Amino acid sequence: MRTDKAALRAAALHYDTAMRDLLDIRPEVAEALSAKRPVVALESTLIAHGLPYPRNLETARRVESVVREAGAVPATVGVAGGRLCVGLNAQEIERFARGRDTAKASGRDLAAAIAGGGDAATTVAATLVAAHLAGIRVFATGGIGGVHRGRGSHLDVSADLAELARRPVALVSAGAKAILDLAGTLEVLETQGVPVIGYGTNEFPAFYCRQSGLPLDVQVDRPEAAARLIQAHWTLGLGGLLIANPPPGAAALDPVEVEALVGRALDDVRSARVGGKRLTPFLLDRVNELSGGRTLEANVALIEANAALGAELAAAVLALDRG
Numbered sequence: 001m002r003t004d005k006a007a008l009r010a011a012a013l014h015y016d017t018a019m020r021d022l023l024d025i026r027p028e029v030a031e032a033l034s035a036k037r038p039v040v041a042l043e044s045t046l047i048a049h050g051l052p053y054p055r056n057l058e059t060a061r062r063v064e065s066v067v068r069e070a071g072a073v074p075a076t077v078g079v080a081g082g083r084l085c086v087g088l089n090a091q092e093i094e095r096f097a098r099g100r101d102t103a104k105a106s107g108r109d110l111a112a113a114i115a116g117g118g119d120a121a122t123t124v125a126a127t128l129v130a131a132h133l134a135g136i137r138v139f140a141t142g143g144i145g146g147v148h149r150g151r152g153s154h155l156d157v158s159a160d161l162a163e164l165a166r167r168p169v170a171l172v173s174a175g176a177k178a179i180l181d182l183a184g185t186l187e188v189l190e191t192q193g194v195p196v197i198g199y200g201t202n203e204f205p206a207f208y209c210r211q212s213g214l215p216l217d218v219q220v221d222r223p224e225a226a227a228r229l230i231q232a233h234w235t236l237g238l239g240g241l242l243i244a245n246p247p248p249g250a251a252a253l254d255p256v257e258v259e260a261l262v263g264r265a266l267d268d269v270r271s272a273r274v275g276g277k278r279l280t281p282f283l284l285d286r287v288n289e290l291s292g293g294r295t296l297e298a299n300v301a302l303i304e305a306n307a308a309l310g311a312e313l314a315a316a317v318l319a320l321d322r323g
């Protein structure tokens, strides 16, 4: 018996040491978590690959201040110097924003990125892993990855969906990116057991647009109501939830116009033969060029709005814990 206990202790110690080596929760975030103050995780792929320089840097900074103004601590996640960092500092964020060839890491790429000893921007999937390990329960992004169009002829489904199903984290996003097959994305979320909660809407938002024509079963209008659903889901031992927040009205674009832009961008994908990890950044970039920069403005506005809602939800979830 004693040896068993000693072995267990040794294994736990080994795990702690190994985890400390690769997971770096920065002091401000660690302190907020232990003091039970609200923390919002943010991803770094949208900085390194989703938005062009210098808007990416301005947005990364702005989103952190939006979270702070709403009373929470921001924790931007990324692999820096071979460690999975939760709460990248200002210099690191700038390096990610300026870096032309920073790697893009999904969950499955994390081990290799860490072993490589360099930098990698984390996608929604990889950021969910870090948030869960760190004990952060709310994460805000722009739009998650999902099922790419053309699933009849080729299959490309973002790992964001499966990772969200596994991690007990509430993810705020403006639905899924408009470049995707949104109906297919909702089907996979259903299969994976991820609730999709419309925030102030009964329709799945389409990233740049407030409407997709795809109905949602669950709508909440207040952070407290969202927090009750989130807590109930976790009490049942279930995983992540998607809080679908439509883009702010002033920034939202017309669905018919966006569809035309996406159609043209997809034609370009075929002629440029882009696939794999490069597909999402290529499409976002192309849609932005074709729109004369208007999709970029919408993208930035919705990321900020999601960060503000994330901060409110983080506070509401903590308030429920206190009872």
Ligand code: PSU
Binding pocket: 043, 045, 046, 049, 050, 051, 106, 122, 123, 124, 125, 141, 142, 143, 144, 145, 146, 157, 158, 159, 160, 177, 276, 277, 278, 280, 281, 284, 299
């Ligand atoms: N949302 C944005 N811009 C982005 C992304 C999301 O507004 O660049 C990124 C996220 O990091 C998401 C990734 O996880 O795109 C999805 O990439 P893929 O389709 O290769 O899984």
Ligand code: MN
Binding pocket: 156, 157, 158, 159, 276, 277, 279
């Ligand atoms: Mn893919």
